[in-house]
């Protein structure tokens with residue numbers, strides 16, 4: 001077993017923002033020298049307000065964005081040293097918005113099956129059986145497999161996204177705000193499902209959220225991100241019962257408001273991930 005399922009070493013991503021034709025571009029340090037380690041089977045919650053750089057970090061882990069500096073190691077190996085296909089078997093994402101992350105013109109069965117086709121795994125019959133098995137595991141009734149995403153509820157769509165992420169049997173999931181687009185009652189069901197799957201399949205999670213309350217019952221450890229840096233990290237108890245950094249304390253008491261100066265972040269969705277795997 002590797003020492004670390006996921007390791008980020010001094011990871012940075014800077015953007016040069018143009019300020020009109022005659023001014024020098026400004027440098028935005030969206031992610032600035034982040035180091036994190038997650039052991040196999042652990043859940044790390046990465047928490048920070050909107051615009052602090054969480055999705056930029058997730059994109060670098062997934063290989064959708066090149067770091068300006070630093071390394072991403074998956075199962076102790078540099079991700080740049082492995083092919084995209086072999087990486088996709090070890091690590092998969094679950095994205096924020098199940099409304100936009102599923103192709104509306106494909107049936108649920110086609111959507112869940114796609115990674116097996118991209119990876120040329122098995123024949124049509126074995127792929128269909130794998131889709132049925134994983135659908136059972138995530139609580140998707142078989143009758144939904146012939147339907148289209150538009151015919152499903154938000155919670156059902158997120159179960160589809162989870163099934164698609166798990167079909168290649170990866171051990172690491174990067175969950176980027178996986179419940180924030182769902183109704184509160186459905187959020188709890190999906191969080192419970194993720195925790196059940198973790199136990200059953202021995203998964204490792206990086207769980208990204210702007211909401212400390214969401215991660216409280218899920219995580220073993222927490223890293224708090226502010227303006228591209230980790231300002232505090234520790235076990236769940238250390239962070240929730242004895243936070244040291246003023247920003248963590250402020251997050252815990254929910255007194256922060258979004259910072260308009262940081263601009264509008266992009267929503268991370270699955271289309272770039274699907275095409276990256278296919279390339």
Ligand SMILES: Nc1ncnc2c1ncn2[C@@H]1O[C@H](COP(=O)(O)OP(=O)(O)OP(=O)(O)O)[C@@H](O)[C@H]1O
Nearest residue numbers: 015030050051052053054055056262263264265266
């Ligand atoms: N391609 C890009 N070009 C320029 N700036 C970018 C780019 N992508 C992100 N940024 C900026 O980097 C900062 C961090 O954005 P990011 O999307 O990572 O934040 P976030 O913490 O994920 O926010 P949210 O929780 O709202 O999704 C923001 O100021 C954003 O505007």
